[in-house]
Amino acid sequence: MTTQSLPNSSKRLWLAAIKPPMYSVAVLPIWVGSAVAWAETQRFHPWIFATFLAAAILIVAWSNVSNDVYDADTGIDQHKAHSLVNLTGNKPLIFWIGNGLLFLGILGILAISWEQHDPTVIGLILLCCALGYSYQGPPFRFGYQGWGELICFICYGPLALSAVYYSQVQSWSLTNLAAAVIVGLTTSLILFCSHFHQVADDLAAGKRSPIVRLGTARGAALLPWVCGSLYGLTLLFVLLGSFPLWTLLVFLSLPFAVQLVRHVQTYHDQPDQVSNCKFIAVALHFCSGMLLGLGFVLG
Numbered sequence: 001m002t003t004q005s006l007p008n009s010s011k012r013l014w015l016a017a018i019k020p021p022m023y024s025v026a027v028l029p030i031w032v033g034s035a036v037a038w039a040e041t042q043r044f045h046p047w048i049f050a051t052f053l054a055a056a057i058l059i060v061a062w063s064n065v066s067n068d069v070y071d072a073d074t075g076i077d078q079h080k081a082h083s084l085v086n087l088t089g090n091k092p093l094i095f096w097i098g099n100g101l102l103f104l105g106i107l108g109i110l111a112i113s114w115e116q117h118d119p120t121v122i123g124l125i126l127l128c129c130a131l132g133y134s135y136q137g138p139p140f141r142f143g144y145q146g147w148g149e150l151i152c153f154i155c156y157g158p159l160a161l162s163a164v165y166y167s168q169v170q171s172w173s174l175t176n177l178a179a180a181v182i183v184g185l186t187t188s189l190i191l192f193c194s195h196f197h198q199v200a201d202d203l204a205a206g207k208r209s210p211i212v213r214l215g216t217a218r219g220a221a222l223l224p225w226v227c228g229s230l231y232g233l234t235l236l237f238v239l240l241g242s243f244p245l246w247t248l249l250v251f252l253s254l255p256f257a258v259q260l261v262r263h264v265q266t267y268h269d270q271p272d273q274v275s276n277c278k279f280i281a282v283a284l285h286f287c288s289g290m291l292l293g294l295g296f297v298l299g
């Protein structure tokens with residue numbers, strides 16, 4: 001290794017540890033929930049939107065930082081050079097940085113509830129945080145039993161979108177719940193795709209992810225159905241009159257879905273090749289979610 005390549009590779013490791021693209025999972029529920037609220041009521045509170053967005057980014061950062069701490073305890077990350085704990089060699093520091101991020105995120109949501117004299121939004125987000133903890137933290141570690149995708153769907157779908165919608169208009173909406181199904185589905189798809197290249201480490205640490213349970217071939221065979229349901233459900237909600245016609249813009253994200261399915265079906269059992277499929281899933285999630293929100297705003 002040359003002296004020039006050392007800082008570059010270390011920069012790459014830090015970027016992989018911080019995972020900038022992953023923060024789209026914080027942005028999309030805020031965008032879509034607020035867009036549905038606007039479409040149904042023509043009401044929009046920019047400061048609530050901005051505060052919720054900042055708080056969601058902090059909470060997602062906590063979920064990622066603490067994941068590296070709890071995974072260091074089980075040994076599952078021992079070969080993961082881009083774990084924050086492995087990079088710093090200082091688990092307590094990472095643990096307390098994570099707690100600080102969570103504290104600030106919850107403070108932001110508290111400010112929204114405080115201003116509205118209503119504990120609903122903070123209640124929903126605390127429930128998300130508790131479920132997020134149960135995914136990875138002791139004594140639960142439900143992600144190790146294969147429950148991660150369900151937890152992810154519930155948190156980033158119905159819970160997050162209901163909290164966002166409620167923060168804007170202090171009521172509930174069935175259309176918003178339908179949009180939450182779409183956002184929850186694509187967010188869980190990211191988590192599902194993140195397991196393909198980790199089968200050996202997961203097996204060694206006793207983690208029974210869906211891909212460990214199904215095998216990579218059957219996992220890959222599921223993808224066309226999951227991606228298909230994203231478009232099928234959008235069409236169904238439009239036909240039922242729940243979504244405006246403009247939400248069919250979601251179909252413009254199809255090239256990412258096709259790329260994801262083809263890539264995983266070709267490389268599902270080659271960890272080095274398939275490892276980037278998570279980022280194709282992020283692109284699909286981001287593109288479909290932005291277009292879904294835009295469809296509500298235009299409609």
Ligand SMILES: C/C(=C\COP(=O)(O)OP(=O)(O)O)CCC[C@H](C)CCC[C@H](C)CCCC(C)C
Nearest residue numbers: 056059063064067128129132135151152155160
């Ligand atoms: C940290 C997460 C996944 C990483 O999992 P894994 O250990 O397999 O990956 P590595 O290979 O990187 O080690 C995400 C887990 C998400 C969790 C199921 C649910 C989190 C809920 C959030 C707290 C909800 C936040 C909602 C927001 C909009 C306010």
Ligand SMILES: O=C(O)C1=CC(=O)c2ccccc2C1=O
Nearest residue numbers: 022025064152187188190191194
């Ligand atoms: O690091 C990861 O693999 C993930 C991080 C993360 O925050 C997240 C959130 C929602 C769905 C999936 C994921 C990840 O896969």
